[in-house]
Amino acid sequence: MIYAVISLCAIGIISAVILYFVAQKFKVIEDPRIDEVNEVLPGANCGGCGFAGCRNFAESTVKAGNLEGFFCPVGGNTTMAQVAAILGLQAVEKAPMVAVVRCSGSRANAPSKYRFDGPATCFFAHQLFSGESGCPYGCLGLGDCVAACKFDAMYMDPETGLPVIIEENCTACGACVTACPRSIIELRNKGPKGKRIFVSCVNKEKGAIARKNCAVACIGCGKCVKVCPHDAITMENNLAYIDFAKCKLCRKCVPECPTNAILEINFPLKKEKVAGAESKPEAVEV
Amino acid sequence: MSTLIISGSPHIHTDQSVQKIMMGVIYALIPAFLVSIYFFGLDALLLTVVSVASCMLFEYLIQKYLIKGEITITDGSAVITGILLAFNVPSNLPIWIIIIGAFVSIGIAKMAFGGLGKNIFNPALVGRVFLLLSFPVQMTSWPVPRPLFMPQLTDAVTGPTALGILKEGLGAGKSLEELLPQLPTYVNDLMGNQGGSLGEVSAIALLIGAAYLFYKKIITWHIPVAYLGSAFIFAAILHLINPSLYITPFFHLITGGMILGVFYMATDMVSSPMSPRGMLIFGFGCGIITMLIRIWGSYPEGVSFAILLMNAVTPLINRGFKPARFG
Amino acid sequence: MLKTFKLGGVHPAENKISSHQAIREIALPKRVFIPVSQHLGAPSKAIVQNGEVVKTGQLIARGESFISSHIHSPVSGKVFKVDEVIDISGYRKQAIIIDVEGDDWVETIDRSDEIKWEVLLSPKEIVDKINLMGIVGMGGATFPSHVKLMVPEGKTIDTLIINGVECEPYLTSDHRLMLERGEEVLIGAFILMKALRADRVIIGIEQNKPDAIAHLTNLCDKFPGFSVQALKVKYPQGGEKQLIKALMNREVPSGKLPFEVSCVVHNVGTAFAVYEAVQKNKPLIERVVTVTGKSLKEPSNFLVRIGTPISTLIEQAGGVPENTGKILSGGPMMGKALVSYDTPVVKGMSGIVLLPDQESVRVRVQNCIRCARCISACPMGLEPYLLAQLVAAEEYESAEKERVMDCIECGSCHYTCPSGRPLLDYIRVGKIKVGQIIRNRGKK
Structure with missing residues (x-):
């Protein structure tokens, strides 16, 4: 009995001593600022910054010696200011962004013509055919973006079959943008008080064909381009695009669109609402 | 014209399904079941029915109230677990014990791992081993077979199994010659007229079922051949070295749970390896471990432990032994 | 002992219901749609103008890169326009649309039935x-x-x-x-x-x-x-x-x-x-297409011009059956489900199969029971269940090591799976993703 106790203790002590020396020998000396930077980062490891996780971002910022090209979309300007303070550098300010779904092809607007039977991933369906509605650019509604979102900022609306972005959770990490095989989701300026205007369609087909599949498709008529006083709208391949850097949110284009493809978000309700409830699948979650 | 359906190729599907495979196994177990009723009477019937019913009930309750997911008791896997569990216990086992066994089999060995296809160990064997360790007395008092409509030759209610006689006798220092007369004859071994768990006694009935499994292509030859082969060779070598201490290999093949284990439990799809080479390794390991336990272990029977041990290394075998690639 | 390959393979019901139907020629359609991408490789470049009159066998699209192919007019008539039509890919692709007028062949083509035995070219x-x-x-x-x-x-x-x-x-x-x-x-x-x-x-x-x-x-x-x-x-x-x-x-x-x-x-x-x-001297402008299906009135083998809409063929075979759930270009194991009855016949279309709706729907997907049938069915000796698992978990590097790129997409794994798991669908995704990874690696 006593021998067992003694020998166990001896093994314990010897192992501890060995471990101590090994730990000393193989100690990794690291810039302590890496830990400090890592501390202020959100720790979600979403990869939105372009690095393999927060730690990697911290290491890279410390190593680089300036913050040019470094931006944590999740933490935003506050986090970057903290990082800058730790490193004694100047942070590059960026306007807050938010993900935007540029498709309004809901079940009502773009009714299904075919039935897809297979694993529910947009990526596969995209390889296979143009989608249940027949629109080769529109949302497939199988939720690859929702699966990619790490911040619970998206869900599929069962009624419209389209993804919805929960604005206050969205960190603009861009995971959904890369997940979408049709590049429907775009990161756009959040805008003052969340107000923004965008073309909710990415269909590049000719107007008549696009309209055949979807009631709210951009038909490339160009009316919005003409009416825009700030040259913010461009027309390319039968598709209008509003440059958020130039858009002054005057809303002149919204009523002009014959198919209600231009959406305005977070504007106070007006007496005469142009966009019907139906063409506004991107209901704002507050 | 109906809406066109779009999906990836292939566009046709075999008529096989999980249900059909499970039903095949159930059909294959019927001959052994009938034999057990013949030798052990209504006890066997009652025990099997209770075992199956409680397995299905536990699966239903867990899926309905714990997982709150899809209910899959109709796929037949719980039925098989129930039958195999009952087949692995003595027919005079109290009913409440088998219900505990069913709970362990389904609740712990199967559903806790994620349900059908996710379990690492064969559920019925986990239940059986759990009962063996928890209720050693009840689990090792084997009723003497009393064939229906036959005059009873003996008054004894319980007796040892063939392997039990062997292990105990050799342990007590008796020689093989002394023990041989006490052992059941080969004919009785094959027909099932011997003491043992209710489903394992008749090698013939089990082999008929196994032939059906091969015919339906539900099992492949790899595991049974490797299992029986390695056990046979192992026992044969020992027998050749010292025939007075080690019994002939044929005895080992047809006694105890060997046939039941080899064809119905080692070949369980979920917990056995997937590539042909892996299956051979698996069967080989099962055979050797079974014989090690039978000959030198403290238990007379080693099939359950052997299969469970090899189940544990199945993921490693799957990783290490890939199928032969083309090119 | 008949010869065959060793690894894997399955034997689906043959259903060769049209095997006794002699090849029939059918009347020319009014309008043909000739996709410029009918082959593997770069699409051909259309070289005809709207309104141009073409003869049967005349070159209308030129393959300009190494892996590409020329396309000839399968009919004579006037080019209506070059526009986008839905082809077998399920997307709108560029195609040359020709209104058929008569059947005026390019003179150099030998149209006699006489068999020419002697091969003179080097x-x-x-x-x-x-x-x-x-x-x-x-x-x-x-x-x-x-x-x-x-x-x-x-x-x-x-x-x-x-x-x-x-x-x-x-x-x-x-x-x-x-x-x-x-x-x-x-x-x-x-x-x-x-x-x-x-x-x-x-x-x-x-x-x-x-x-x-x-x-x-x-x-x-x-x-x-x-x-x-x-x-x-x-x-x-x-x-x-x-x-x-x-x-x-x-x-x-x-x-x-x-x-x-x-x-x-x-x-x-x-x-x-x-x-x-x-x-x-005859370019590839027509081919034999099997039009078949269990509910179809007259399963047939047709000799048809490229660009003919498949609806014309189905019409000739007795019309679209009421219960059609899927139209396939090619066979049921590797064929592609089509989205439109107006899809034109292309060079690679060996058949059109109409599946009744109860056969068109896939079986319910259940848990993998690790039965290893997919492994024994795979003719390339792969482990489809594992590949599908790795792809679903987005572990593309591991999938590459398990030789996902060797998959020939024959569909035997999905066909044979008793749980009805869409193994090939996942493996296809894996092949595309791994292909991208390999190409990116090449760039670096």
Whole structure:
């Protein structure tokens, strides 16, 4: 009995001593600022910054010696200011962004013509055919973006079959943008008080064909381009695009669109609402 | 014209399904079941029915109230677990014990791992081993077979199994010659007229079922051949070295749970390896471990432990032994 | 003992209901739609203007890169316009639309029925001719044929294999072609053999076509070095690698071409097209298409011009059955589900299969029970269950190590899965993703 106790203790002590020396020998000396930077980062490891996780971002910022090209979309300007303070550098300010779904092809607007039977991933369906509605650019509604979102900022609306972005959770990490095989989701300026205007369609087909599949498709008529006083709208391949850097949110284009493809978000309700409830699948979650 | 359906190729599907495979196994177990009723009477019937019913009930309750997911008791896997569990216990086992066994089999060995296809160990064997360790007395008092409509030759209610006689006798220092007369004859071994768990006694009935499994292509030859082969060779070598201490290999093949284990439990799809080479390794390991336990272990029977041990290394075998690639 | 390949394979119900229907020619449609991308490789470039009058057999789109193919007008008439139409990919792709007027052929084409036996061209001229006439693999892969005839430096070909296996259920176009145009097919094979400087030709035919085997064996007497080999019925024997294994017992190494083992495989349809191109100067403008289905009134084999909408063919075969759930281009194992009845016939379309709706819906997906049927069905010796698992978990590097790129997409794994798991769908995703990873690696 006593021998067992003694020998166990001896093994314990010897192992501890060995471990101590090994730990000393193989100690990794690291810039302590890496830990400090890592501390202020959100720790979600979403990869939105372009690095393999927060730690990697911290290491890279410390190593680089300036913050040019470094931006944590999740933490935003506050986090970057903290990082800058730790490193004694100047942070590059960026306007807050938010993900935007540029498709309004809901079940009502773009009714299904075919039935897809297979694993529910947009990526596969995209390889296979143009989608249940027949629109080769529109949302497939199988939720690859929702699966990619790490911040619970998206869900599929069962009624419209389209993804919805929960604005206050969205960190603009861009995971959904890369997940979408049709590049429907775009990161756009959040805008003052969340107000923004965008073309909710990415269909590049000719107007008549696009309209055949979807009631709210951009038909490339160009009316919005003409009416825009700030040259913010461009027309390319039968598709209008509003440059958020130039858009002054005057809303002149919204009523002009014959198919209600231009959406305005977070504007106070007006007496005469142009966009019907139906063409506004991107209901704002507050 | 109906809406066109779009999906990836292939566009046709075999008529096989999980249900059909499970039903095949159930059909294959019927001959052994009938034999057990013949030798052990209504006890066997009652025990099997209770075992199956409680397995299905536990699966239903867990899926309905714990997982709150899809209910899959109709796929037949719980039925098989129930039958195999009952087949692995003595027919005079109290009913409440088998219900505990069913709970362990389904609740712990199967559903806790994620349900059908996710379990690492064969559920019925986990239940059986759990009962063996928890209720050693009840689990090792084997009723003497009393064939229906036959005059009873003996008054004894319980007796040892063939392997039990062997292990105990050799342990007590008796020689093989002394023990041989006490052992059941080969004919009785094959027909099932011997003491043992209710489903394992008749090698013939089990082999008929196994032939059906091969015919339906539900099992492949790899595991049974490797299992029986390695056990046979192992026992044969020992027998050749010292025939007075080690019994002939044929005895080992047809006694105890060997046939039941080899064809119905080692070949369980979920917990056995997937590539042909892996299956051979698996069967080989099962055979050797079974014989090690039978000959030198403290238990007379080693099939359950052997299969469970090899189940544990199945993921490693799957990783290490890939199928032969083309090119 | 009949020959076959060793690893894997399945045997789906054959359903060759149209095998006794002789090849029929059908009336020209009013308008044809000719996609400029009907082959593997770069799309061809349309060289006709709106309103231009074209003759049957005239070049209308030119293949401009190495792996590409020329396209000729299958009809005479006026180019309506060059526009986008839905093709077999399920997307709108550029196509040349021609309004049919009469049937006025280019004069250089020999339209007589007389069989021309003598092959006058040199190997080099044959390859050029095949390129010029826009011949592509007719078995479904549509790989430009002339590329398959350019043997790389340092390699020699000893055997040309003619693929008459037609292992896909339902399809009978190759079967009929071998029966009715046996001589032409063999002359085509002879031309290909000459171009490759091969010593012998083996024609592999599955045993379920005894009439074709007998017919071609008879004809082979006239061709020294030709032989017909009957094969056990097993899918996917028509796969290039599987057929070489079955006939020659040679294994094409992973990621390599059949050149590596001194073989080249061409389809019987291709051999026929080569005959017409080289001996009759006729470009690839028509092909045999099987139109079949259990509910279809008259399952048939048609000789149709490229660009004909499939609705015309189905009409000729008795109209679309009420219960149609899926239209397939190609066989049910590897074919593609079409979205439109207006899809035009293309060079690689060997058949149109109409599946009734109860057969069109996939079975319910259940948990994998690790039965290993997918492993024993895989003709490439892969582990489909594992690949699908890795792809679903987005572990593409591991999937690459498990040789996901070796998959030939035959669908045996999904076909055989008792749990109805869409294994091939996942593996396809994996192949695309891993392909991207490999290309990116190449860039770095």
